[in-house]
Amino acid sequence: MTHHSVPLWRQLLAVGDVLQEVRGGRSLTTVLDQVDRALRPGVQALAFQVLRYLGRAEALRRALARRAPPPGVDALLSSALALLVPVEDAPYEAFTLVDQAVEAAKQNRSLRQSAPFVNACLRRFLRERETLMIATDSDPVAKWNHPSWWIKRLKNDHPDYWQGILEASNRQAPMSLRINLRRSTVEYYLEMLAATGLRAARLGISGVVLERPMQVHELPGFEEGLVSVQDAGAQLAAPLLLEGLSSLGTAQVLDACAAPGGKTAHLLELGAGRVTALDVDPVRCERINANLKRLGLRARVIARDAADTAAWWDGGCFDAILLDAPCTASGIVRRHPDVRWLRRESDIGQLAALQARLLKALWPLLKPGGRLLYCTCSVFREEGSDQIKAFVASNTDARLQASPGHLMPQFRAAESAVPDNQPGDHDGFFYAVLEKRLP
DSSP states (O other): OOOTTSOHHHHHHHHHHHHHHHHTTOOHHHHHTTSOTTTHHHHHHHHHHHHHTHHHHHHHHHHHOSSOOOHHHHHHHHHHHHHHSOSTTOSSOHHHHHHHHHHHHHHSTTTGGGHHHHHHHHHHHHHSHHHHHHHHTTSHHHHHSSOHHHHHHHHHHOTTTHHHHHHHHTSOOOOEEEEOTTTOOHHHHHHHHHHTTOOEEEETTTEEEESSOOOGGGSTTTTTTSEEEOOTTGGGHHHHHHTTOTTGGGOEEEEESOTTOHHHHHHHHTTOSEEEEEESOHHHHHHHHHHHHHHTOOOEEEESOTTOGGGTOOSOOEEEEEEEOOOOOTTOTTTOTTHHHHOOTHHHHHHHHHHHHHHHHHGGGEEEEEEEEEEESOOOGGGTHHHHHHHHHHOTTEEEOSOOEEEOOBOTTOSSOOOOSSOSSBOOEEEEEEEEOOO
8 A cells, every 4th residue: 555656745635635525525536536646546545545434533533622623634634543543454654654644734834833733633642542442432433434324224224234234345345357258268367367476266257356456457458358347246237137038149238327338348248239338428428438449349329318218219129228227336335435425315315216217217118028137336225125126016017036136245254244145255236137027
């Protein structure tokens, strides 16, 4: 995690700025894209850790300073505290972090006068760590590093293993890859990795998981289209949809809400016939095209709202439809740790209404005997099992097939394993396969 080419105080200043932007409602991905390239690797690594421990850091800041400091000072101080909290997973020695956080304040004109305050708070935390940690343990947000409404929702939805979900959501995700079976095999790619000194293990029918993450463009064969980055849980979508289709090579397949195109590509790699990929955002559609071009694949890409079928549908029904519906992304917070702090509880109901609208709009486009795979990267039941239960109840021609259902985020060597119907290390998803009954 260390990046010695850039002074740590500069990285900490940038992390504080990033935290302020996220607190203001901007996504971490968007904010990081604007960070200076020389700073970005270190800032990204530190920002991920800060957001994973932000609940505890904010509780500690309140214990150390009852009166909230100005936003810039608070962001720097909270960032430093978040980096100091994990003893075994700390990116730097404690006194180095304190020294450099104080230096960051000194080097910034608007923060300079607060340097003694930052120094006093951080050194007091080091002296009284155990007492302060125990004192903040009574705050669920501090203990679990998720908003209180999120914790309550998980307790209600998954009363037997909500703690395991929260623990998994705070772990660093592995780097899982999907091999392009049109151009290579899993066995051959594992040999390629081994030849360059990289260790990996097989994952499902077309994937591998790296022992250690690395930069995407450093992956052997990436630019040549041999491999893509995709979570193990996400790699289930294409096989689930295509399973049992009798006319796979000529099937008409729709990937609704397709950007950035990972599942579209996987469908094509597995031999899906004619694929139409939809997304409401034209810029994100460009990413679909770019990913397909790199992989040597072709699909019909349309920038339209999937629910507004009159604007794009030509009247021909589909053999299979993949609806990867917009959702809270509550199952992928280990890869996007800002999501938990950006979401509001009211978002769940609003997104569930959008999901229902998409299901209603797309179901008539499916041929009798065809399959629709509904999926979300959410662990909330309102976006998963409750959504599908309501849909099947109101559509007598919809039959729920054997499906994975809710997959909970899972990590290797879990201390408290989450009951899960999918082995291995993966994000949280929901999958339901619906078949349209023949008349």
